[in-house]
Amino acid sequence: MDSKASDRYVPAAARSVKILVLGPFAVGKTTYVRSVSEIRPMRTEERMTRAGELIDDLGDLREKTTTTVAMDFGRLTLAGDIVLYLFGAPGQPRFRGMVRSLMEGALGGLVLADTRRLDQSFEAIDLLEDARLPYTVAINTFDGAPAYGDAELRDALTLDPGTPLVLLDARDRASSVQGLVTLVSHILARPDLEPV
Amino acid sequence: MTRRSHRRRGMVRSYTATGGRAIPSRATLDEATLLKADPKLPMAGLNAQSHRVMDLCRAGVLSVAEVAAHLQMPGAVTKVIVSALVDSGHLVAVAPFVPAAQKHDREFLKKVLRGLQSI
Numbered sequence: 001m002d003s004k005a006s007d008r009y010v011p012a013a014a015r016s017v018k019i020l021v022l023g024p025f026a027v028g029k030t031t032y033v034r035s036v037s038e039i040r041p042m043r044t045e046e047r048m049t050r051a052g053e054l055i056d057d058l059g060d061l062r063e064k065t066t067t068t069v070a071m072d073f074g075r076l077t078l079a080g081d082i083v084l085y086l087f088g089a090p091g092q093p094r095f096r097g098m099v100r101s102l103m104e105g106a107l108g109g110l111v112l113a114d115t116r117r118l119d120q121s122f123e124a125i126d127l128l129e130d131a132r133l134p135y136t137v138a139i140n141t142f143d144g145a146p147a148y149g150d151a152e153l154r155d156a157l158t159l160d161p162g163t164p165l166v167l168l169d170a171r172d173r174a175s176s177v178q179g180l181v182t183l184v185s186h187i188l189a190r191p192d193l194e195p196v
Numbered sequence: 197m198t199r200r201s202h203r204r205r206g207m208v209r210s211y212t213a214t215g216g217r218a219i220p221s222r223a224t225l226d227e228a229t230l231l232k233a234d235p236k237l238p239m240a241g242l243n244a245q246s247h248r249v250m251d252l253c254r255a256g257v258l259s260v261a262e263v264a265a266h267l268q269m270p271g272a273v274t275k276v277i278v279s280a281l282v283d284s285g286h287l288v289a290v291a292p293f294v295p296a297a298q299k300h301d302r303e304f305l306k307k308v309l310r311g312l313q314s315i
């Protein structure tokens with residue numbers, strides 16, 4: 001959360017990894033990124049065509065048929081010169097094209113869900129499965145939201161037995177980091193990664 | 197909203213192994229790509245926006261997304277400027293790590309996990 005110049009940069013020998021935080025409107029994506037990030041979360045502005053495709057060409061940028069979307073991200077420097085970037089991806093279906101492009105080069109995704117509207121997380125789950133990215137579903141526990149057992153939640157979300165499901169509080173750092181621990185453990189369990 | 201009934205069990209992503217290499221094309225510039233400036237290359241002849249990017253990057257390593265946020269430029273504009281600077285050798289781009297089916301990749305992921313566990 002410091003903004004001193006010396007804290008602005010990452011270690012010179014750093015390697016980066018990218019993880020996406022997905023889920024519907026107001027499920028806690030920005031809150032989550034803020035909890036985990038070591039820097040004040042930042043935003044970049046992206047422009048899309050009305051059809052939802054991300055624009056990565058200067059020529060197209062001048063056209064009037066574009067809309068803008070803000071994307072927030074945070075950073076977490078880990079031991080061993082590893083820098084983890086967390087991107088909060090917008091959940092609305094019209095931003096699908098942008099989310100697809102954001103998924104390129106990502107290690108995996110954390111899907112936030114609210115027990116009052118679990119079905120609204122299907123969009124994010126489908127996008128991750130289409131991209132064949134490993135993911136973990138995290139129930140963000142809101143006050144007053146109904147609590148269900150693991151089996152009920154998995155059933156409602158139609159999760160594969162191998163897909164991790166965790167409960168967390170996006171406002172709490174330790175709890176939020178646990179979601180990442182679960183996700184990376186899951187990625188490490190991939191069958192095609194050679195054991196050492 | 198529909199949830200697909202068919203499940204995609206056991207499918208894994210076919211990862212590309214661009215990690216760690218310089219990537220002189222904006223098609224492959226990621227938001228999480230790290231940028232390292234070559235201080236030996238002259239700044240003369242660079243336009244104002246490229247100058248601002250180099251001023252920021254010469255002081256340390258940052259991701260493409262951070263450059264965009266610090267300079268308050270749209271992501272797409274930043275990628276265009278950065279890729280030109282990569283092509284001219286002013287910046288070296290290091291793509292984010294994605295695992296291939298290799299032992300050292302497993303080791304790297306374990307480092308990520310240990311790093312997270314020690315927070």
Ligand SMILES: Nc1nc2c(ncn2[C@@H]2O[C@H](COP(=O)(O)OP(=O)(O)OP(=O)(O)O)[C@@H](O)[C@H]2O)c(=O)[nH]1
Pocket residue numbers: 023024025026027028029030031032088090091140141142143168169170171
């Ligand atoms: N009780 C409770 N409130 C939360 C939690 N996480 C987020 N909130 C609140 O829920 C609201 C929405 O959170 P955001 O983090 O802005 O959600 P978001 O997913 O980024 O929302 P959009 O970007 O608009 O889609 C805010 O008022 C948060 O303070 C939580 O774990 N528990």
Ligand SMILES: [Mg+2]
Pocket residue numbers: 029030031088
């Ligand atoms: Mg948000």
